[in-house]
Amino acid sequence: FLKTDLEEYVAKTWPDGIVRLVRTEERSGLIRAKIAGAKAAEGEVLIFLDSHCEANVGWIEPLVGRIAEERRTVLCPIIDAIDDYTLEYSGNGGYQIGGFTWSLHFTWQDGSPRPPHSSQYILPIR
Template sequence: MSIKNWVPKRNRYTIGYFFLFLILLFLLRAIWKTFPLRRPLYTHPDVEEIIISWSKIIYEPPDYTKPRIGFGENGKGVKLKGEEAKISAQQVEGSPFMSVIASSLVRTVHSIINRSPKNLLKEIILVDDFSSNTDLHLKLENHLSRFRGFVRLIRAKKRLGLIRARLTGARAARADVVIFIDAHCEAGDGWLEPLLDRITENPTAVVCPVIDGISADNLEYQGGSAGGVGGFWWSLHYKMEVISESEKQRRKNPDIDYL
């Protein structure tokens, strides 16, 4: 029995249009998942937020609860020794300085994502202050595509300077708390929770951690020191001040008491 025998003639076109609508809906859904139509979250005459296409590769932070072998695992610093240290030094000396900055930037992003609780980290905003380094252009965008919109990239159309660039990122932020981080940092285990805890106690507080460093010679991880606090010369240049004796006596537990 053909469909003509049990479907009224007036309804045949309706059923055909219905199935055609379902097919178009399926195709539109497939196109949307492959090429999501997204608009910039932040607009300004001097800057442009880059719409990064989503990669098929989905980045998943490593599971630090499982035993891992190798340098830099479980928050431990990378300590190169012997022949490895010599090779690393030669490679850095033969590379452009800006290329090292590009690799440090990627290292910073990965360490923040890997070592931050998912429920506390809303987004990462990178502000490119009119950089001329080609490694920070399309190559960087391709790398950030694996984060599927979690890492946002804003490029300045002209040189803004450090403070204006940071203010640009702050204006574009959507979270309740904004943390400013340089492009050459490595987040350690438990770096975020103490900062948010202090802000929870006092929402008007501006907190600053004691941070570890990354060597400019071979990108070696270097532990920080709690032996000073930030200050300024009369010229407004940054410097480290010695902690006063009264402040040392006030802090009963240097690990948790703020300066």
């Protein structure tokens, strides 16, 4: 599915060309593929979603709003979870920051306390 079938799927699903398939000369890994995509991009805003990510209703507006304020901004939204056993969706009720341990394992860290008002969740972290 990664060659001709994918090319046909993209052409059929997005005939207006809004989605383009960019390929590297050889297998080069996730990060180099994202760099190649960024170099080929023509839009004003770049958004990378990995295969395990799913966009929810209203997820992009606060992000693009922050980018409009400062175009050199790098953002990561609050990430909700889907249980890997039950596939049950659960919103992220807490305020967490993705980070790494000293042994370079990814972990969620509790963020500074924020008021429960929803607009506070789009404030920058410094």
